[in-house]
Amino acid sequence: MRRIKKEDLIGQLKEKGLKITPQRLAIIDALVEIREMHPGATLIFNEARKKAKRVSLSTVYATLKEFSENGLIKQLEFDRMENRYDGNLSEHINLICKRCGKIIDYHIPATLEPKDIPRKSGFLVTDTPTGIAGTA
């Protein structure tokens, strides 16, 4: 699984003409370090605060939104729970439990047909890279 790299994110910030601030660096650090899961804004906020004292929750939200709008990270939105943010833009599917909130990056063998997914996993598609408009 590919991991996000700090330099990559910073480089993309520059390319997009976004400014590099201590807050953004702290958030990037948090994203890089909390790699074992799909962190929500609150967790990122807490982690970022360890890096830079002056980070507000509003900024975390705004920054994550900014980042995902610019393709630096992926924002995973769900009906009934806190948003999660995914720094891993490689080929994978995010599965999220609506009940307990756990998120897993899972790689399915190429032989598995999409139509078999519901039967085998009972999961719900919440994100696709091919441009499908979202649906409730």
Added chain:
Amino acid sequence: MRRIKKEDLIGQLKEKGLKITPQRLAIIDALVEIREMHPGATLIFNEARKKAKRVSLSTVYATLKEFSENGLIKQLEFDRMENRYDGNLSEHINLICKRCGKIIDYHIPATLEPKDIPRKSGFLVTDTPTGIAGTA
């Protein structure tokens, strides 16, 4: 990817009648060494300072401007806006379990019509990584 050569730059300085100063040499060194990234003025400044103690940020700005005005370096080294990270958004679906909490990365076969996924799999599409929010 084009490479910058130190001797080239120095030679061009002479041709253009520009003076060869320690600061400019330091900046050239910095440019040569960090050419794999998209260095901003600040990064070049920091790098140049390692070479020559006496370099100011003002000088870095002025020098970079001077250099690009004289064609020594291409402007794209500093302010190109296009994304150099191609292929970040790969073909995959994010799946979320509504019941048990598992997450699955599913690689979409070329034959599968994205908009058929919800119907065929029983999954729900709520987001796309192309920057178009598809969230319901």
Added chain:
DNA sequence: CTTATAAACTGGAATGATTCTGAAATGAGA
């Protein structure tokens, strides 16, 4: 080797735009 002088350098201040903050508002779920 000097000297003259235009070019280059410096630190700080100015600039315009972006970003941050904290509190209050919103909105959906329990």
Added chain:
DNA sequence: TCTCATTTCAGAATCATTCCAGTTTATAAG
């Protein structure tokens, strides 16, 4: 209704860059 995640907003702070005035320096001419 209560709670919690998220958004909004206006003013404050910060960022990247340029500008400026005074000082230093590279280099060509003597």
